[in-house]
Amino acid sequence: xxxxxxxxAVAVICLLAPWSWAxxxxxxxxxxxxxxxVHQIPLKDEFDQPIIPTEKNPLPFSAKYTCAPCxxxxxxxxxRHFDAxxxxxxxxxxxPWIWVDERTGTQLPLSYHSWKGSRxxxxxxxxxxxxxxxxxxxxxxxxxxEPGEKSGTSESRWNVxxxxxxxxxxxxxxxxxxxxxxxxxQVLRQNFRWAATAAAGLGEVGGMASxxxxxxxxxxxxxxxxxxxxxAPSVKYNKSLFDxxxxxxxxxxxxxxxxxxxxxxATAPAAAKKFNFEADVHTAAGIACASCHRHDVSHDMIRGxxxxxxxxxxxxxxxxxxxxxxxxxxxxxxxxxxxGRMGAPYPKHFGLPSVHxxxxxxxVCHSGPLPANEPAVVRTARANRLGIFGVANWTTxxxxxxxxxxxxxxxxxxxxxxxxxxxxxxxxxxNDITPLKPDQVLAAAGDLLFPEKSxxxxxxxxxxxxxxxxxxxxxxxxxxxxxxxxxxxxASPVEGEKKNGAYxxxxxxxxxxxxxxxxxxxxNAEAAAAPEAGIQKILxxxxxxxxxxxxxxxxxxxxxQLIDNNLDKSESKNPAAPAPQFLRLKDGKTQPVxxxxxxxxxxxxxxxxxxxxxxxxxxxLKALGEKEHAYISGGKLFRLNDKGKLVAKDNDAAAPVxxxxxxxxxxxxxxxxxxxxxxxxxxxxxxxxxxxxxxxxLRTENVAALRASSFMGVGGLYHRxxxxxxxxxxxxxxxxxxxAFVIGALLLIVFLVALGRLAGLIExxx
Amino acid sequence: MPLFILITVLSVAAVLVRxxxxxxxxxxxxxxxNPAPFSxxxxxxxxxxxxxxxxxKEALDKAQDIYRAWIKEHYPGPLKWIFVGFGASLIxxxxxxxxxxxxxxxxxxGLPLLGHVMLGGLFAASLALVLILxxxxxxxxxxxxSVLESFACPVFKxxxxxRLRKFxxxxxxxxxxxxxxxxxxxxxxxxxxxxxxxxxxIHRYSALALLLTAIVFLDLAVIPRRRP
Numbered sequence: 003x004x005x006x007x008x009x010x011a012v013a014v015i016c017l018l019a020p021w022s023w024a025x026x027x028x029x030x031x032x033x034x035x036x037x038x039x040v041h042q043i044p045l046k047d048e049f050d051q052p053i054i055p056t057e058k059n060p061l062p063f064s065a066k067y068t069c070a071p072c073x074x075x076x077x078x079x080x081x082r083h084f085d086a087x088x089x090x091x092x093x094x095x096x097x098p099w100i101w102v103d104e105r106t107g108t109q110l111p112l113s114y115h116s117w118k119g120s121r122x123x124x125x126x127x128x129x130x131x132x133x134x135x136x137x138x139x140x141x142x143x144x145x146x147x148e149p150g151e152k153s154g155t156s157e158s159r160w161n162v163x164x165x166x167x168x169x170x171x172x173x174x175x176x177x178x179x180x181x182x183x184x185x186x187x188q189v190l191r192q193n194f195r196w197a198a199t200a201a202a203g204l205g206e207v208g209g210m211a212s213x214x215x216x217x218x219x220x221x222x223x224x225x226x227x228x229x230x231x232x233x234a235p236s237v238k239y240n241k242s243l244f245d246x247x248x249x250x251x252x253x254x255x256x257x258x259x260x261x262x263x264x265x266x267x268a269t270a271p272a273a274a275k276k277f278n279f280e281a282d283v284h285t286a287a288g289i290a291c292a293s294c295h296r297h298d299v300s301h302d303m304i305r306g307x308x309x310x311x312x313x314x315x316x317x318x319x320x321x322x323x324x325x326x327x328x329x330x331x332x333x334x335x336x337x338x339x340x341x342g343r344m345g346a347p348y349p350k351h352f353g354l355p356s357v358h359x360x361x362x363x364x365x366v367c368h369s370g371p372l373p374a375n376e377p378a379v380v381r382t383a384r385a386n387r388l389g390i391f392g393v394a395n396w397t398t399x400x401x402x403x404x405x406x407x408x409x410x411x412x413x414x415x416x417x418x419x420x421x422x423x424x425x426x427x428x429x430x431x432x433n434d435i436t437p438l439k440p441d442q443v444l445a446a447a448g449d450l451l452f453p454e455k456s457x458x459x460x461x462x463x464x465x466x467x468x469x470x471x472x473x474x475x476x477x478x479x480x481x482x483x484x485x486x487x488x489x490x491x492x493a494s495p496v497e498g499e500k501k502n503g504a505y506x507x508x509x510x511x512x513x514x515x516x517x518x519x520x521x522x523x524x525x526n527a528e529a530a531a532a533p534e535a536g537i538q539k540i541l542x543x544x545x546x547x548x549x550x551x552x553x554x555x556x557x558x559x560x561x562x563q564l565i566d567n568n569l570d571k572s573e574s575k576n577p578a579a580p581a582p583q584f585l586r587l588k589d590g591k592t593q594p595v596x597x598x599x600x601x602x603x604x605x606x607x608x609x610x611x612x613x614x615x616x617x618x619x620x621x622x623l624k625a626l627g628e629k630e631h632a633y634i635s636g637g638k639l640f641r642l643n644d645k646g647k648l649v650a651k652d653n654d655a656a657a658p659v660x661x662x663x664x665x666x667x668x669x670x671x672x673x674x675x676x677x678x679x680x681x682x683x684x685x686x687x688x689x690x691x692x693x694x695x696x697x698x699x700l701r702t703e704n705v706a707a708l709r710a711s712s713f714m715g716v717g718g719l720y721h722r723x724x725x726x727x728x729x730x731x732x733x734x735x736x737x738x739x740x741x742a743f744v745i746g747a748l749l750l751i752v753f754l755v756a757l758g759r760l761a762g763l764i765e766x767x768x
Numbered sequence: 769m770p771l772f773i774l775i776t777v778l779s780v781a782a783v784l785v786r787x788x789x790x791x792x793x794x795x796x797x798x799x800x801x802n803p804a805p806f807s808x809x810x811x812x813x814x815x816x817x818x819x820x821x822x823x824x825k826e827a828l829d830k831a832q833d834i835y836r837a838w839i840k841e842h843y844p845g846p847l848k849w850i851f852v853g854f855g856a857s858l859i860x861x862x863x864x865x866x867x868x869x870x871x872x873x874x875x876x877x878g879l880p881l882l883g884h885v886m887l888g889g890l891f892a893a894s895l896a897l898v899l900i901l902x903x904x905x906x907x908x909x910x911x912x913x914s915v916l917e918s919f920a921c922p923v924f925k926x927x928x929x930x931r932l933r934k935f936x937x938x939x940x941x942x943x944x945x946x947x948x949x950x951x952x953x954x955x956x957x958x959x960x961x962x963x964x965x966x967x968x969x970i971h972r973y974s975a976l977a978l979l980l981t982a983i984v985f986l987d988l989a990v991i992p993r994r995r996p
Binding site: 359738742759 | 874875878879882885886888889892893895896899900903907908938941942944945948949951952954955956957958959960961964965968
């Protein structure tokens with residue numbers, strides 16, 4: 003009866019909710035007050051019902067209904083951060099979402115905007131559900147993560163997880179408890195409708211929707227059958243935030259603080275130390291992100307690039323470009339813009355020929371790292387998962403993003419860009435190259451993409467043998483490999499070890515590696531007793547490993563194996579093993595516990611952020627079907643030739659994907675060109691001639707290598723000549739000065755003579 | 769920029785048409801005068817009839833003869849190379865400068881720009897030498913006191929060929945100085961970017977004035993006055 007009444011109530015609420023939300027918003031007109039109201043307001047759930055924190059199992063708060071009385075949610079949904087799938091004008095390219103799958107070596111730039119090089123998720127078969135799972139950690143809700151009722155796909159679980167409404171507090175919460183890590187964690191757990199509540203610190207959210215069955219519904223409440231694993235999400239509100247009328251205090255900032263923006267938009271050089279990292283000069287001057295990147299309630303945010311007003315005529319975008327604040331502008335939608343907005347200094351640019359202003363964006367000289375031999379590698383929040391803290395390390399080294407690379411924008415101006423090199427497995431049909439999803443590759447490749455599998459299984463088994471004080475390790479080629487928390491291998495150098503391909507199993511104690519089985523004489527029964535006891539333990543542990551074959555140990559001319567749980571020592575039929583060597587005995591034949599190809603891959607990738615070798619790629623291509631498939635990495639397309647050999651070729655699909663950068667803006671005294679023309683115009687300047695090398699998950703020498711000038715579309719030879727001309731320019735200037743002096747002096751004489759004659763002061767010569 | 773293109777096209781066309789008209793009105797090589805009153809049709813027909821011969825081999829030969837005679841008279845011996853450098857640099861500077869200004873929206877760039885800068889130096893040096901070597905031939909004499917009077921409208925009407933040549937010579941030199949000075953100014957770290965823009969504008973318009981002066985000087989001083 004109670005359940006029936008509940009259903010009725012929910013049905014009524016569901017019917018009325020959209021109407022009440024749509025009708026509740028009252029347009030807000032600014033009165034001129036420069037203060038924001040204190041948001042001591044009733045929280046509403048997704049059914050527009052007030053939240054009573056003292057109730058049993060309260061629902062998470064809904065920004066949609068909590069904010070709706072004053073703020074037009076339907077209008078906000080069309081804003082910059084939420085409209086990727088529906089935006090009419092995407093403007094200049096921005097950073098794509100990059101689908102990184104380290105195991106398959108996939109680094110695929112995705113965007114719902116038609117930006118060059120980025121793939122549309124729809125074309126790859128990624129549903130809004132998939133996309134939200136992949137990138138919801140750094141999404142702000144709304145848009146594709148809040149799909150309509152009929153947009154569910156077979157694999158989606160929106161009914162379990164809820165939708166991710168626009169997380170208003172994700173940006174506008176001024177409270178220091180706003181926690182982006184919590185947001186990411188809740189999204190990972192598929193606790194979509196709870197994420198905003200948890201991230202804002204309004205309450206504590208427990209349970210994981212990802213572990214619940216597909217039929218679970220929010221009305222089902224807690225799972226009475228499981229309180230440990232499949233625990234339904236729930237929220238315990240922080241009651242101290244509520245007053246007696248159940249109104250919660252939300253510390254709302256009209257302009258979001260920089261920390262909120264940087265949670266998703268931070269960028270920093272990969273090699274930088276935190277203490278040494280320079281913030282944007284505007285930040286240092288006290289200017290907030292939102293001071294320039296403004297918007298009204300439509301949330302149609304100004305990006306601030308030149309030409310934005312053409313892309314989005316509704317915005318007063320030209321008022322907030324570099325030029326507008328620092329130089330002023332003759333005309334704009336809001337009339338003449340005077341320089342000096344927010345105290346912007348007026349740059350004189352002494353000695354800078356005006357052609358630079360016609361052909362270069364301001365950011366060329368003022369933003370990003372200074373050009374060097376090679377572009378700097380940077381990490382971005384969204385690509386490298388920055389800003390998510392916890393026990394697990396979320397941050398990834400891949401994808402490798404490089405900057406600055408100077409590329410012309412649609413107005414023909416050089417603009418500094420970031421770029422990344424796509425990496426993916428692909429189906430090739432003629433000129434069409436269609437990326438494969440990582441799970442398709444994994445299904446075909448099987449263990450080929452898990453080369454460390456044999457080693458990690460053995461290391462896992464050895465943990466019981468070495469005891470709590472030790473750590474089992476594989477020592478090979480001067481490196482020790484230990485298991486990490488993710489089940490992979492971490493490599494560290496070991497001094498004094500030869501790089502000859504030989505390996506042994508070791509135990510690490512107090513930072514020192516010693517062989518798991520010490521040298522002993524198997525023929526000396528007394529001396530061998532203790533080591534043989536250890537061997538028995540190890541063989542027992544390895545026997546639990548499901549790998550095919552029976553574990554045995556070959557040492558010198560003996561072979562140890564377990565027979566009926568007893569250690570058996572017999573003469574080996576194989577050549578004598580100089581060091582203890584674990585093998586697998588199958589069908590009377592022995593084989594290494596780590597196949598040679600796996601050993602090669604482990605050794606090749608040790609200490610590297612790369613995850614694939616050419617040998618693996620060749621094997622996976624064979625597994626996928628060598629004729630129709632390819633792998634792209636580092637700016638090259640890899641295929642098998644007729645002889646089955648891996649060959650690299652250039653291909654448009656392997657070209658880097660670039661997007662303009664605007665920050666970090668450096669102080670004027672660190673601008674490019676502050677040291678003179680030769681900062682750029684010299685025969686070997688980094689600006690024109692730095693080398694941009696392809697980077698990707700594949701460990702190979704076959705990567706694209708391009709000069710910076712090739713990205714600019716300018717002739718390298720010309721700029722070398724032009725650069726050389728600057729070497730003689732001081733002399734040239736002196737020559738010009740002398741010539742100008744001579745010409746000027748003669749003209750002056752002529753003028754004076756003519757003047758003298760005119761005045762009769764000088765007589766004509768006889 | 770469109771204003772500069774307009775001014776350039778109109779002013780160059782006006783000067784050429786005016787000079788052609790003066791030549792049309794002048795006596796022929798046979799000493800015949802053009803009959804008055806002025807007939808636009810006759811002028812147009814005469815002008816059209818001159819286009820093809822202007823590109824004929826005879827015209828080229830004639831130009832070479834004029835050039836050789838000019839060199840022989842004014843720049844004998846090794847001094848010839850000063851005039852060659854001066855003339856070649858001037859031709860390149862005018863051709864490259866006006867081609868890019870008129871037809872290429874983004875202005876001059878690449879190797880033509882590099883050549884423009886380098887030959888700008890040659891032009892400055894050769895102009896200074898030309899002034900040193902040939903300046904005395906154009907020195908102001910006592911009659912120059914009446915030059916100002918000669919500028920009463922209609923322009924040039926009362927100005928003798930000699931005075932006009934002197935005036936054009938030194939005017940050319942003055943615009944040449946502006947060219948050199950603005951180019952040099954753009955290379956020095958003393959002017960703000962707004963001043964740099966002004967310098968470029970001055971450079972552009974003084975180049976046009978220099979070109980017009982050179983055309984008139986060439987017509988007046990080098991090419992025979994008598995029409996065919």
